[in-house]
Amino acid sequence: MFKPKKIQTLDEQAIVKTALQAMPQPSRRLFLQRGLSLGGLSLLTGCTLADEDSVERALMRVSTFNDKVQAWLFNPNKLAPTYPDSMITRPFPFNAFYGVEDIPKINGDSFQLEVGGLVANKRPWSLAQLHALPQVSQVTRHICVEGWSAIGKWGGVPFATFLQHIGADLTAKYVGFKCADDYYTSIDMPSALQAQTQLSLTYDGQILPPEYGYPMKLRIATKLGYKNPKHIQAIYVTNVNPGGYWEDQGYNWFGGS
Amino acid sequence: MNRAQIIHPLWLRLTHWINALAVVMMVMSGWKIYNASPIFHFNFPEEITLGGWLGGALLWHFFAMWLLMANGLIYLGLNLVTKRFKRKFVPISPRSLLLDLLDAIKGKLAHADLSHYNQPQKLAYLFIIIDITLLVLSGLAIWKSVQLPLLRELMGGYDSARIVHFVAMSTLVAVVAVHLVMVALVPRTLLLMIRGR
Numbered sequence: 001m002f003k004p005k006k007i008q009t010l011d012e013q014a015i016v017k018t019a020l021q022a023m024p025q026p027s028r029r030l031f032l033q034r035g036l037s038l039g040g041l042s043l044l045t046g047c048t049l050a051d052e053d054s055v056e057r058a059l060m061r062v063s064t065f066n067d068k069v070q071a072w073l074f075n076p077n078k079l080a081p082t083y084p085d086s087m088i089t090r091p092f093p094f095n096a097f098y099g100v101e102d103i104p105k106i107n108g109d110s111f112q113l114e115v116g117g118l119v120a121n122k123r124p125w126s127l128a129q130l131h132a133l134p135q136v137s138q139v140t141r142h143i144c145v146e147g148w149s150a151i152g153k154w155g156g157v158p159f160a161t162f163l164q165h166i167g168a169d170l171t172a173k174y175v176g177f178k179c180a181d182d183y184y185t186s187i188d189m190p191s192a193l194q195a196q197t198q199l200s201l202t203y204d205g206q207i208l209p210p211e212y213g214y215p216m217k218l219r220i221a222t223k224l225g226y227k228n229p230k231h232i233q234a235i236y237v238t239n240v241n242p243g244g245y246w247e248d249q250g251y252n253w254f255g256g257s
Numbered sequence: 258m259n260r261a262q263i264i265h266p267l268w269l270r271l272t273h274w275i276n277a278l279a280v281v282m283m284v285m286s287g288w289k290i291y292n293a294s295p296i297f298h299f300n301f302p303e304e305i306t307l308g309g310w311l312g313g314a315l316l317w318h319f320f321a322m323w324l325l326m327a328n329g330l331i332y333l334g335l336n337l338v339t340k341r342f343k344r345k346f347v348p349i350s351p352r353s354l355l356l357d358l359l360d361a362i363k364g365k366l367a368h369a370d371l372s373h374y375n376q377p378q379k380l381a382y383l384f385i386i387i388d389i390t391l392l393v394l395s396g397l398a399i400w401k402s403v404q405l406p407l408l409r410e411l412m413g414g415y416d417s418a419r420i421v422h423f424v425a426m427s428t429l430v431a432v433v434a435v436h437l438v439m440v441a442l443v444p445r446t447l448l449l450m451i452r453g454r
Contacts, residue, residue, distance in 0.1 A: 145315070
């Protein structure tokens with residue numbers, strides 16, 4: 001009675017071990033869980049599940065190639081269209097990878113924005129210090145990767161101005177963002193320096209409300225919504241692509257419009 | 258094989274089938290992308306979409322676009338170089354189109370000579386070429402709405418470019434459906450597109 005049971009236990013362990021070995025890298029795991037299935041095409045072509053991994057890798061390679069094409073296409077002098085206040089979408093939609101109830105609660109009085117990486121001055125910034133910098137405002141169209149769009153009004157510090165204040169290496173490739181809601185993303189330096197890219201502190205003339213990213217968000221009119229991080233806690237400059245929450249699951253990294 | 262008997266040269270057959278594959282991938286992944294934020298009050302059934310989730314569908318869409326574009330340019334280029342466009346699509350007139358359509362309704366449209374396109378065929382194939390061009394242009398306007406301002410304004414802005422893209426897709430699918438019915442009615446045309454004769 002006990003012997004077969006023991007063999008069974010050993011088999012189970014072996015199965016688990018094999019399964020663990022077969023597990024992909026953590027960064028790829030989420031991507032696979034989301035099931036980039038061949039969908040209907042597998043019915044048409046008779047592709048088996050075993051082919052899916054290589055198909056995914058091929059598609060990701062094309063996506064990386066598309067990043068390069070978009071970087072080449074990107075012209076920093078092309079400005080996103082701006083609109084009159086009357087065209088602002090009301091109410092402006094709340095959008096995140098969680099519900100309204102999970103919006104992070106942040107104490108603005110004690111808040112410190114961390115700055116790191118390839119920058120000369122790594123001292124953290126209080127909100128008062130950021131508000132003391134020159135402020136601009138824009139009414140632009142936020143375009144979501146899902147397809148919908150909404151026009152909003154953001155105010156804050158031109159991001160190029162902020163990068164100059166922290167003595168960022170402007171020849172570096174990437175700017176990364178870490179957020180209070182565990183979101184993270186990164187953008188290319190040319191897009192970071194585009195005139196409309198803004199470290200936003202207000203929405204429609206009011207202090208940025210929690211649902212739109214208090215205490216600050218990056219408003220980047222030349223990129224899709226998922227490249228506009230909210231509740232930013234840390235900004236760093238780097239030459240190693242930091243990826244992003246959605247990007248690591250398969251969304252195109254450049255995400256430019 | 259007598260070369261004179263070849264009605265569809267190899268390059269035409271290849272570009273036709275590559276285009277068919279690219280269009281199927283574009284349309285099925287496009288339906289999945291549409292489902293993420295429907296423009297109208299309906300969704301496409303998940304079973305006929307490609308990609309599994311929005312991110313996957315976008316990967317397929319932005320892979321197949323290269324296939325569609327490169328293959329389309331080769332097709333258009335070779336048609337111009339070989340003067341096939343002129344041979345196959347001219348003349349086309351509303352009058353002869355109506356006469357052919359009447360014949361078709363009466364079931365009298367001749368298919369004896371498959372090297373010659375009848376008027377509805379000319380119109381349908383030209384429509385497909387123009388419609389796919391419109392799909393590519395409206396797609397570019399959606400993808401690069403800041404970088405391509407002229408294209409964006411031609412489409413009537415970002416949101417309207419999505420509607421143009423959707424309508425162009427719908428009409429393409431409708432014309433392709435009729436095309437498939439016609440092929441089923443005259444199966445020799447399928448052999449022709451495979452063997453060339």
